[in-house]
Amino acid sequence: MxxxxxxxxxxxxxxxxxxxxxxxxxxxxxxxxxxxxxxxxxxxxxxxxxxxxxxxxxxxxxxxxxxxxxxxxxxxxxxxxxxxxxxxxxxxxxxxxxxxxxxxxxxxxxxxxxxxxxxxxxxxxxxxxxxxxxxxxFDRPGGFEEPASTSTIGLRDFRFDTPRTLDAGGTLKVVNQGRQIHELVLARVKGKPAAAVKLAKQGKFGKIRFAGQPSQAVGLVSGGTTNVVTPELAKGRYLLVCAYGDARSRNKPHATLGMAQAITVR
Ligand SMILES: [Cu+2]
Known part of the structure; x- marks a missing residue:
């Protein structure tokens, strides 16, 4: 590759x-x-x-x-x-x-x-x-405050630490609490989210029935980083997934190691 x-x-x-x-x-x-x-x-x-x-x-x-x-x-x-x-x-x-x-x-x-x-x-x-x-x-502190967020999502090796529901229009604090590089993709799915999670855990991303456009809320980020983002999420059932993989995960997409989960946006 x-x-x-x-x-x-x-x-x-x-x-x-x-x-x-x-x-x-x-x-x-x-x-x-x-x-x-x-x-x-x-x-x-x-x-x-x-x-x-x-x-x-x-x-x-x-x-x-x-x-x-x-x-x-x-x-x-x-x-x-x-x-x-x-x-x-x-x-x-x-x-x-x-x-x-x-x-x-x-x-x-x-x-x-x-x-x-x-x-x-x-x-x-x-x-x-x-x-x-x-x-x-430069080392010239501005004294600005952390933006308010409605939910926090932790990226771990290899799972998401997330509430089961997110607010539509909410602001997400995404913290990579792992040692490895991760991403956060939010994909609204058709049908039962459990089916999408199963397919993601098998690495069969092409077979997942998406509803609308998946959002790469946060791209590849290192452990210890925090990103505050406001993805425009419609209400619905979502697949939370990290498809990244490298030598440290034996080139397996992290979804297949556990980084695939269903959540609800309401
Ligand atoms: Cu990952």
Whole structure:
């Protein structure tokens, strides 16, 4: 397999267009990342560290990830290395703090508690991945507060720690409490959710009967990270799933190890 692993990771939703989480309404730094052809422009990060509402725009459909480099890492070296790094191997350089998909007119919005660091924005394409740019967050605390959330979902190795019901239109605090990289896909399903869970646990994502567009509420993120997102979820029965897999899970999609669960949005 030479495709970037994120393509494998999002296999559950890859065949379907994704919906994109909507804005987070909360007091926070406001920052934007505008991705164009092969580059990006970042604005608003100079306000300092702390909770920041980040809006990622692109003039084309883009799958992206954001890596916070560890102190002392060579930023140029990372830019050169990323083309050949799988997501798990990238973690020797830094943590995946955010990830998702954005489309023209439908930006991805996430609130992050940003530590002082240098951040690299990676774009995944069909057969390659590359850095479109980066930005610094300085050690200049803004004192912004964590945005309010209506539910907390924990991502664990290998299960979800989640309430059985979520509020439609609610804001989700998604915490990767595991050691491994995980994602959070919310897929509304037709028929009995138990059937969808069973198929997901068998890795048979293509046989699941989805109702509407699955939402990759949070893309691949490292252990220890928190993302606050507001996916626009219609009421209904959902499959909560992580389809990612890498060498540490013997390349098994995490859904087959237990990361598939039914929940209700009401
Ligand atoms: Cu996972």
């Amino acid at each position: 030479h495709l970037p692993l994120i393509r494998i990771a999002t296999a559950a939703a890859a065949a379907l267009a994704m919906s994109v989480p909507a804005a987070v309404a909360a007091p926070a730094n406001q920052a934007t990342i505008d991705i164009d052809d092969q580059n990006m422009t970042a604005n608003g990060f100079a306000a300092g560290s702390g909770w920041t509402r980040v809006t990622i725009n692109a003039d084309r459909p883009v799958d992206f990830g954001i890596v916070a480099l560890k102190p002392g890492k060579d930023t140029g070296g990372f830019a050169n290395a990323i083309g050949k790094l799988s997501p798990d191997r990238t973690e020797s350089w830094g943590d995946w703090v955010a990830g998702g998909s954005t489309r023209p007119g439908a930006p991805y919005v996430v609130a992050l508690d940003m530590d002082p660091a240098w951040y690299s924005v990676i774009v995944y394409e069909r057969k390659k991945q590359y850095q479109v740019g980066g930005f610094s967050v």
